[in-house]
């Protein structure tokens with residue numbers, strides 16, 4: 001990488017030798033003859049790296065270093081020291097210098113230290129680029145929440161993000177955005193500088209889960225040739241996301257519970273309790289209360305996890321989010337496939353809105369991805385949508401949830417369906433929504449229970 005480097009030394013010969021060496025390697029170098037000149041320059045430019053002589057008249061190297069730490073806290077400082085002043089260099093390291101080099105006649109040691117520092121700088125640049133990308137991808141504004149249900153959730157997410165200690169339990173069908181919301185929580189709270197460690201409990205074989213989670217010490221078992229850090233170590237100061245927690249076996253549930261209670265853990269084969277500080281976000285698409293009743297999930301762990309519960313509604317219950325999610329996917333895949341599709345026509349919008357998405361947002365994204373592969377022109381049209389969407393649109397009634405209550409949409413092909421057929425399908429759909437509770441369905445339809453029964457009998461007879 002090319003770096004900006006400031007060299008400060010009061011000896012002209014050393015200064016020019018250093019400048020020559022560094023310029024040869026294509027870095028941008030500026031040289032200063034005193035600590036005072038350097039400190040002044042830092043008001044206008046902050047370099048990636050500084051080479052700073054320890055012993056200088058006027059402002060000494062150590063004093064200049066202290067000022068550098070304030071004015072350029074992210075720059076790396078390498079101290080230049082003569083034989084006999086190494087003690088000062090050690091002092092400088094305590095004050096935050098990155099390393100030191102003993103000045104020899106040919107300045108040979110400089111290159112090596114410089115290379116190491118540049119490697120670190122390159123790594124830092126990559127990491128900060130990655131974290132900026134993550135910040136952008138998981139900003140609160142990226143979370144589509146046009147529906148009432150998601151607006152309520154968004155308000156909760158804002159609160160929880162700023163409460164970085166509480167454990168969160170995320171519930172919802174597959175593809176509803178549990179992992180996405182976990183990442184949004186991480187990147188928008190005070191743990192965002194720490195790591196986000198995501199683990200799918202079903203992806204790690206049962207017998208390996210414990211060593212993955214806790215890590216192990218050298219010699220813990222045959223083949224443990226060196227210490228291995230576990231996921232708990234790696235999540236320190238950040239977020240541990242355990243997806244599909246409902247699939248964790250009972251033995252591991254007990255061990256996880258202990259970590260949550262005591263906030264410490266022990267590596268396999270280790271004797272020390274290691275304190276950990278991370279936020280746990282657990283997710284599942286299972287009904288944990290049913291699992292508890294069936295004896296496959298520990299109730300005490302459930303209570304530990306359920307400090308804050310976030311329930312992600314299925315997409316069919318937040319119809320207002322469908323088109324914004326489609327537009328987002330359109331832009332995403334447009335970029336990926338180099339296509340300039342910017343609109344969705346009316347008929348296609350209606351089909352997309354009417355579909356029930358059993359696979360939720362992931363299914364929606366797949367539908368748009370597939371359509372974008374084949375789409376020609378600037379507008380997405382219905383012929384690029386899969387058959388299921390066309391088939392579902394042919395049904396007389398479809399149910400979506402708009403706002404609070406379910407909405408039954410009725411479509412009548414004029415001349416092909418009778419009023420009786422329409423009435424039949426509305427009755428059937430209302431009954432289904434009421435979980436086949438006839439009294440409730442009758443009340444919702446404005447009928448007496450007797451009148452509903454009479455109609456149901458007639459439907460039965462006509463079939």
Ligand SMILES: Nc1ncnc2c1ncn2[C@@H]1O[C@H](COP(=O)(O)OP(=O)(O)OP(=O)(O)O)[C@@H](O)[C@H]1O
Pocket residue numbers: 142143144145172173174175176177178179180181243285325361362365
């Ligand atoms: N509110 C949202 N706004 C924008 N994109 C979203 C939203 N929610 C989810 N997504 C996107 O939907 C996709 C599926 O989400 P995610 O993988 O988080 O679902 P999940 O519930 O964790 O699924 P699973 O249970 O199968 O692991 C992701 O690409 C995610 O970026």
